[in-house]
Amino acid sequence: MSRLSLDDRDIAILSVLSREGRITKTALAERVNLSPTPCWERLRKLERAGLIRGYRADVSLTQLGPHVTVFVTVELESHRAESFQAFERAVAEYEEVVACWAIGGGYDYLMQVVTRDVASYQALVDAMLTARIGLARYFTYIVTKEVKSTVPPFDLLHAAAARD
Structure with a gap:
């Protein structure tokens, strides 16, 4: 395309x-x-x-009520194409997973999870492990404070694309 x-x-x-x-x-x-x-x-x-x-x-979750935002790095058990596809289909079904990116480097995915509290987050992870969606290891990073959240710099991205 x-x-x-x-x-x-x-x-x-x-x-x-x-x-x-x-x-x-x-x-x-x-x-x-x-x-x-x-x-x-x-x-x-x-x-x-x-x-x-x-x-x-752009809803202020803090004003909506108590919540926790968690970033999770994920390693899959297998690196076959069908394993990635199965994981991605499964993740799409968890509404607490608000974003998920396939990434390069030492991990396979980075997920952003928003839920009520740490116990709810752990229940989500337990459900994912029980569901056998190929999750081998995960590492949890709890957000303690939002420092910056903004839209991408479209004019800079467009200028870079125009040069390519």
Whole structure:
């Protein structure tokens, strides 16, 4: 699949929407210096191309109630393709696993888990071990404080892609 060619206005649309998902179409058009119809057409193009995967609220979990965020590095028992596929299918079913990345290096996956407390996290891990989804070893890193959480620098990423 070929990469969609983006210009500075497309990047501006992505940047504004990533920070202000509820912005009106008219306000978005003004922010990126386009009239509403061309802005709307670009937005639809970005959605159809899969660059915009959805719109979400940035919810303060701390204000919602007690919770724990845990990062977990995972090693699988086997490194066959079907083992990776089985693990990925299984992880998709656990709603507490809010993100999971296949990574290079000493571990196979990095998961982000959000749950009520450490006991709930341990119950999740116990269930994963019991389910025999190929998890050989895991290492737990509990988040004690959020220091920074922001959107990617779209303009810098676009500039780097344009040079390639």
